[in-house]
Amino acid sequence: MDFAAINPLIFFSTMVAASIPVLLAALGELVVEKSGVLNLGVEGMMIIGAVCGFITIYNTGSPLFGVLASIVAGGLLALIFGILTQVLHSNQVATGLALTLFGLGLSALIGQPFAGIKPPTFPKPDFGFLSDLPVLGQLLFKYDYLVYLAFILVVGVSYFLNRTRAGLILRSIGENHDAAHALGYNVVRVRLAAIMFGGGCAGLGGGYLAMIRVPQWTEGMTAGVGWIALALVVFASWRPYRVILGAFLFGGVTLLQLNLQAVGIKINPAYLSMAPYIITIVALVVISGSSNRLSTLAPGSLGRLFYKTM
Amino acid sequence: MLVFERRREPSKFWTAITPVLAVLVTLIAGGILFAILGKNPVEAIKTIFWAPIFDPNLSAYARPQILVKAAPLVLIAIGLSIGFKANIWNIGAEGQYIMGAILGGGVALAFYPLEAWWIFPLMIVSGIVGGIAWAMIPALLKIKFKTNEILVSLMLVYVSEHFLASVSLGLLRNPDGVGFPGSRNLQHYVSASNGELFAGTGIHLGVIVAFVSIFALYGLIRFHRLGFQVRVTGQSVRISRFAGVNPNLMIIFCLAAGGGLAGLAGIFELSGPAGLLSIDFNVGYGFTAIIVAFLGRLNPFGIALAALLMSLTYIGGDLAQFMLNLPAAAIQALQGMLLFFLLSMDFLSQYRISIKHWARG
Numbered sequence: 001m002d003f004a005a006i007n008p009l010i011f012f013s014t015m016v017a018a019s020i021p022v023l024l025a026a027l028g029e030l031v032v033e034k035s036g037v038l039n040l041g042v043e044g045m046m047i048i049g050a051v052c053g054f055i056t057i058y059n060t061g062s063p064l065f066g067v068l069a070s071i072v073a074g075g076l077l078a079l080i081f082g083i084l085t086q087v088l089h090s091n092q093v094a095t096g097l098a099l100t101l102f103g104l105g106l107s108a109l110i111g112q113p114f115a116g117i118k119p120p121t122f123p124k125p126d127f128g129f130l131s132d133l134p135v136l137g138q139l140l141f142k143y144d145y146l147v148y149l150a151f152i153l154v155v156g157v158s159y160f161l162n163r164t165r166a167g168l169i170l171r172s173i174g175e176n177h178d179a180a181h182a183l184g185y186n187v188v189r190v191r192l193a194a195i196m197f198g199g200g201c202a203g204l205g206g207g208y209l210a211m212i213r214v215p216q217w218t219e220g221m222t223a224g225v226g227w228i229a230l231a232l233v234v235f236a237s238w239r240p241y242r243v244i245l246g247a248f249l250f251g252g253v254t255l256l257q258l259n260l261q262a263v264g265i266k267i268n269p270a271y272l273s274m275a276p277y278i279i280t281i282v283a284l285v286v287i288s289g290s291s292n293r294l295s296t297l298a299p300g301s302l303g304r305l306f307y308k309t310m
Numbered sequence: 311m312l313v314f315e316r317r318r319e320p321s322k323f324w325t326a327i328t329p330v331l332a333v334l335v336t337l338i339a340g341g342i343l344f345a346i347l348g349k350n351p352v353e354a355i356k357t358i359f360w361a362p363i364f365d366p367n368l369s370a371y372a373r374p375q376i377l378v379k380a381a382p383l384v385l386i387a388i389g390l391s392i393g394f395k396a397n398i399w400n401i402g403a404e405g406q407y408i409m410g411a412i413l414g415g416g417v418a419l420a421f422y423p424l425e426a427w428w429i430f431p432l433m434i435v436s437g438i439v440g441g442i443a444w445a446m447i448p449a450l451l452k453i454k455f456k457t458n459e460i461l462v463s464l465m466l467v468y469v470s471e472h473f474l475a476s477v478s479l480g481l482l483r484n485p486d487g488v489g490f491p492g493s494r495n496l497q498h499y500v501s502a503s504n505g506e507l508f509a510g511t512g513i514h515l516g517v518i519v520a521f522v523s524i525f526a527l528y529g530l531i532r533f534h535r536l537g538f539q540v541r542v543t544g545q546s547v548r549i550s551r552f553a554g555v556n557p558n559l560m561i562i563f564c565l566a567a568g569g570g571l572a573g574l575a576g577i578f579e580l581s582g583p584a585g586l587l588s589i590d591f592n593v594g595y596g597f598t599a600i601i602v603a604f605l606g607r608l609n610p611f612g613i614a615l616a617a618l619l620m621s622l623t624y625i626g627g628d629l630a631q632f633m634l635n636l637p638a639a640a641i642q643a644l645q646g647m648l649l650f651f652l653l654s655m656d657f658l659s660q661y662r663i664s665i666k667h668w669a670r671g
Contacts (some may be wrong), residue, residue: 030429040460044646080650089660090653093399093460094604098653102599102646108639109347219639224468231461270476277465279453288457 009138011041011255017298019244019251020150021046021205021213021222024235025229026243027150027157033233034151034161035194036301040096041081042202042225044103049074049203051107052212054217057119066211067146074203077103082195086188089194092303100226108219113213115217122146122212146208151244153201158240170194174299177306187306192201204224224277236288238298246283252307253279314661319586324659329605329612331473332652339643339651344636347625357627358644359373364522372625374511380621381520382407382575384614386599388520388527389571393564395461395531396543400565402448402463404596405470406441410573411580412470412477413440415587416504419482419494429501434577441573442566444470449565453558459565471592478587492588496581504581516578523571527610572596594642598624601649608662 025042032039052073054239056138081099083088124144131141161167173180177187210217210224228241236242257272314537337359340353362372386403393400400406414437448462477483482493496502504514531537543550543560552556575595584591602620606612627641 084650084654088654088657090656094649095653097401097600098646098649100646101601102650103637105641105643106343108637109343109643112637135355173513200436217453219637227464231465234458234461239653250617268476270472270479274469274472281457281462281465282323284457284461285451285455288455 009135011259013138013142013235013257015248015251016173017147017213017251018255019247020147021209022225022229022232022250023243023247024205024208025202025226026152026232026247027154027240028198028205029229030196030233030236030238030240030243031157031161031201032198032300033172033302034174035170035191035236036177036299036304036306037085037191037195038092038096038303039078039081039099039195039198040093040230041077041099041103041226042229043200043222043224044100045074045077045199045202046103046206046226046229047107047220047222048077048103048206050206050221051111051114051217052117052203053141053207054210055114057122057211058114058117061120063120063122063145063211067207070203070207070211071200071246072203074206075200078195078202079192081199082192086195086306089305089307092305104220107283111217111219115219118214119211119215122215127304146204146212154240154244161240171299173285174301177301177304181306191306202229205229228280231284235283237287248281250276250280271275314663315395315594317662320659321662324451324655325607328655328658329607329616329652330536332605332655333600335651336644336648339647343643343647349634349636354630354636357630357633358623358641360626361629362622362625362659368391368629374508374513375625376487376618376621377517378512378514379624380617381514381517382579382595383599383617383620384520384577384638385516385523385571385578386568386596387602387606387608387613387617388523389568390605391527391598391603391610391613392540392567394544394603395608396540396560397547398543398561398564398566399460400445400448400463400568401600402445402465402467402596403599404592404594404627405463405467406444406569407576407596408467408470408474408577408592409444410437410441410569410576411584411587411591412474412482412576413437414573414577415493415496415580416477416482418496418499418581419654421501422494422499425501426572427501427623430504430581433581434574435503437573437577437580438570439573441569441571441576443569444571444573445565446562449562452561467596474587474591478591482587484586492586495585497585502581504578506577512583515581516575516582519574519578521614524610524614527613531593531610536563572599598645601645604649605652 025046029039034131049070053066053070056069057063075098081095084095085092122144127141131137161171173185173187174188181187206222209221214221232243232246232250235246241271253276257275260272262267314628337355343356344354345351361368361377363369386407390400390403414433417436418429418433427634444466447466448459451457452459453639478492484490484492484494507513507515507577539550539553539555539560542553543555543557547557580587580627598620602613602616605616623641623644630636
């Protein structure tokens with residue numbers, strides 16, 4: 001084996017790019033869960049975002065339209081979930097599962113004619129001489145626009161949740177919807193907004209996969225990333241900055257597994273491919289087991305139905 | 311204005327009628343979807359839902375096939391419904407199905423080419439054990455560390471899929487397979503073969519067991535104390551404690567029921583219709599069974615009907631893929647829609663809708 005073949009700088013920057021889809025999806029789901037809703041349909045919203053983004057960027061040639069299409073598609077699918085769970089009071093677990101099934105099926109249907117085509121290349125910002133800096137250039141200034149957008153979004157979500165009045169209202173609704181309702185906040189409207197934000201983020205995450213990371217459309221291409229995103233929210237104990245850490249961990253493990261195969265370490269590739277999922281389980285156990293405060297970290301009304309009282 | 315009043319008890323009438331309504335609305339919405347995608351909607355819906363039962367050229371083959379494909383769905387959904395009633399969400403049945411098949415198949419292949427009467431029962435029991443063992447991972451982690459069983463059981467699906475790939479290309483690969491990936495074919499190993507019971511139908515022992523399990527669940531829920539305990543746990547874990555239920559044992563029981571029956575479905579499928587372990591052995595029965603459980607209202611007879619309907623869409627979907635070039639995943643879109651409509655129509659059984667005038671004041 002030859003570890004020297006793995007260049008740490010390139011490894012890091014590839015890891016950052018590899019972690020963006022799961023980072024975006026997890027960030028969106030974090031806001032949804034903070035409002036007290038558990039949407040298990042992340043996988044479905046991601047893949048719809050992926051296929052709609054791909055088709056749009058392929059047909060229009062415009063990356064901006066592709067990005068917008070991903071966001072809108074994910075958001076619209078989330079709206080179905082929102083109406084069912086918030087207005088019609090359906091079971092959140094079952095509705096989320098239905099969303100995933102529906103998303104996987106619908107994306108395969110509409111993406112059928114687009115399989116295996118290359119999309120136009122996605123532009124990167126030009127930082128001039130900065131990207132030629134010896135180490136920092138590779139580490140910080142070589143990404144596409146969406147990478148920077150994703151990190152700005154993390155900062156924004158953290159600021160919104162912890163420093164703004166609207167964020168406080170959202171958290172209070174997630175913590176105790178009956179009390180928030182009694183204070184006069186519109187629980188259903190705030191939750192619908194949170195759910196659509198989550199859908200938009202998941203859609204964008206999927207779009208990143210299809211338009212930039214892979215880049216092409218393949219049926220079922222999200223391959224469980226949406227579920228990892230759900231696990232990441234718990235892993236991050238509902239804190240935005242920790243989502244970055246979790247996403248890097250997941251992206252890093254996925255990448256390391258590819259690198260180890262390339263370097264020629266003789267482990268059955270199937271066992272390496274299992275690693276990200278097993279590590280996610282271990283992380284869940286560590287997080288859940290180590291802190292008795294988990295029950296206080298999780299939003300108090302998470303997954304519970306809200307019945308408006310007159 | 312329209313007023314929604316919550317009913318004290320869900321309406322029996324609407325609970326029974328909404329699955330039928332949901333199916334009808336899905337047919338219409340599915341037709342619209344196909345039309346938008348430029349496929350002939352009437353032809354697509356007819357191929358999926360009508361042809362397998364009534365087309366004279368296809369029905370002789372397709373009718374018994376509906377039973378054969380419904381069997382694993384019934385077995386898995388029956389197991390899952392017990393957990394869902396208790397608010398324990400095992401959504402990793404697909405993984406438990408795979409592990410049951412691997413362990414059961416592995417045990418049978420370990421004795422190859424020995425012929426003995428005890429190999430078949432041993433293989434079936436090993437299949438159940440494989441499924442239970444895999445389901446015990448989320449169960450024990452939930453009890454010990456309070457980890458979320460939804461996420462753990464689901465992550466384990468991906469782990470088991472990779473494990474399946476590794477054993478079917480490695481440990482259990484057919485040594486006489488001349489490079490062909492996959493295990494020996496159990497249909498050619500007399501002691502382990504779960505063959506046809508009625509010539510030409512494909513109906514195997516698993517189909518019979520599946521239909522027995524329907525009555526077993528009915529008996530359990532209706533007449534046994536465990537059934538009561540499951541229902542109470544689903545209402546509230548705290549109240550169930552007063553009723554003398556040990557919540558930890560309930561978690562183990564529910565996941566074992568789901569895992570064991572999924573494992574059983576896996577080993578019947580492996581030793582019967584599938585024959586051999588290969589990368590594409592699993593086809594999503596574990597996930598579809600979740601829909602079947604909901605569509606059947608977690609009621610054993612409802613589950614049987616729902617499984618037959620889902621099985622019909624599988625066979626119709628194969629036909630549509632072959633005849634109309636629809637992608638296989640189109641069926642998933644229909645299944646997802648069906649669940650959407652069913653869940654949204656539940657509103658009708660939970661609420662009374664009436665027209666009222668508000669008094670001013």
